[in-house]
Amino acid sequence: MLVEGSVINNTLIGKNEWLYLWQGGQRQFDFLTSRSSPSPQSITNFLNNIEDRVKFCQNNDIRYIHIVYPSKPVVMPENLPEFISGEVRSLFKRCYEDFIKKCLTESVLYPLDSLVKEKNSAPVFRQYDTHMTDYGNAIVSREILRHLGENHDPLLFFKSQPQNRIGDLAKMADVKKTVVENALKSISNVDQSWDNRAFLPGNTDNVVIVHNPNSASDKRLLALGDSFLRDGLSSLSTFYRDILYIRSDLFQKDAIALFAPDAIISANAERYMCQISSDSDADGILLKCYGRANYHPSDAYVAAFNAQIGYRAYPKRYQNWAKKIKSLSFEGIGVGEPNNQIDFSDIDNGYMISSGTDPQIIINESMLDKELSYKLIFSIDSQHPGIFQIFYDNENNDKLFKFNEENSIKFDIKNGKNIFECNIPKNRNSNSIRIDPVNFEGYFRINYLTAHLNFCD
Structure with missing residues (x-):
């Protein structure tokens, strides 16, 4: 039985069996309740990173935005247990928002207001999971596209379908039952993704390629972030023809040179704002895994990977690959x-x-x-x-x-x-x-x- 207010294997049990990540490696609730604060260096690193990325993208005619995904306790405080519900405050708003320079406000998106507004229409976070629902991902993707100057609503390209799901928090707390969620399924059903996650020991160095021959545009997107951004790739692919996702908290200039994106999104979940590294310490991820004895991605993944990173230097290879997918x-x-x-x-x-x-x-x-x-x-x-x-x-x-x-x-x-x-x-x-x-x-x-x-x- 799930007891409200108890913590089972780093999972906080909330009201009505809503589950929340308790602390984790980022000590989430310490930072959400002001018991801890990020260092001044982290705040400086964040501001310098965004400022340098904006300048780089402007100089290269690339649209850019950074998104901070609001934490589940911040968006869904009504289901927190009583002992902590009144103490939770947004880490981003408390420690970062006031430092963002006026010229950077359009380049940093924190979609808390949109998610709070939309949760009255449909759940935006999953009950048994750390992450957002498909609907929440589509709402955030719509906000991202609007901030990038694109008038596009991903929700128009999906249909809703009830589905029994279990979440990562349910597994952590050893909850054996599932919960019914409304999954969003593509109407065209022709978007494809190639993922190297199955060939890795963990999610470090995760690279995903998404291609949609029926996308609303032929534009290309480089997505740099954690699993929250990864979960939004399906919604974003309704607009972008090609997406290259790299799990990274830092800028990847080698990927930009090879992939030739029209737009770049960098992102992180709010809990990772507890400690921000500097882009000056970045390490290229794109080719990091190749040569490892235990890394054997599928032929289909390698073909997609080679086509995408050869887009600028070897356009014919990309074109032939894209023709194959479309056929x-x-x-x-x-x-x-x-x-x-x-x-x-x-x-x-x-x-x-x-x-x-x-x-x-x-x-x-x-x-x-x-x-x-x-x-x-x-x-x-x-x-x-x-x-x-x-x-x-x-x-x-x-x-x-x-x-x-x-x-x-x-x-x-x-x-x-x-x-x-x-x-x-x-x-x-x-x-x-x-x-x-x-x-x-x-x-x-x-x-x-x-x-x-x-x-x-």
Whole structure:
């Protein structure tokens, strides 16, 4: 049983089973209750960092903003236990805000007021987690974009879907149950990310690449910060075509030179304001892991990484990589994963090359609800006559994708343009789809694949 006011494994139990990080390495509540304050050197480092970053970005025609993510106890004090609720004050406002020079006020964002206002509409922090909800992340991303001069609302590009979730604080406190949260799912479902976190012993040196071929702009964003900024990448990718996220509290000038961003966001959670380092002590992270015996990122990650850091020096490599991603992206459905019989080495205008007689594209996490029936419409250009086959179900949502002929539809294709439509039934085992575009060696192009609810079924 969770007892209000108790602390279990560094987790503070609040009212109505709301959980808060108690102290942690940053001694969060010591700084939120004025028992401790950051050193004068930390305040000086913060101001000098922001001032130097602003000048650098102005000189290089790059838009810039630094965001301080308000702590959960500051945004959600109403659920703190009584013994401490009246003592909590914003660390940023108490120790930093008055020192920020007038010329820097537009370059530092502390979205406390926006989060407090919006929490009356929907939760902005997760009950069992240190971090914000998807809705909270979208609200902050909207504020970031507005401060960067972009009129864009990420919430318009998502749909809400209830989901059972457990949080990092629940795991720390050994809480066995989940809580229902409204997850935000992309409407287009074609944004992709490549993450090296699984190949690291911890979150140090984490680098994430995000690419959205259907983004609202073709602009590029460099994001430097901790997990709070990382959680907002999905919302930010509704506007930015490419995002390079580096877990770092300091500026990364080598990444700027290679990635060529249009905008830079640096960020930190409020609890990290307890101690700020100087950018003069920064160390490059971008290539830090390569050469380590225990670092083996996937081929897909390496391809995305090389394409992005070669954007300025080797634009053709980036362009070919982006064409490949776009050719496998089907708006409103998802992104396909090709097998080894599909080649993109000579891709042009969306064409792919079949190097065998059984090329396959699998869309694992499609947006097609397995309980509903759909009409699919697709168009394919083919170099030769052959057979197009689509599999709309696999055996018991098998992760090995054991598709079978009974749950498939075949079409004869001719040389040139082909347009087909078919119905797939409801009450399927999974939302997976497999496309076998041709059965020969040669060129082909999938022009589009769309899905519409079949209300007559």
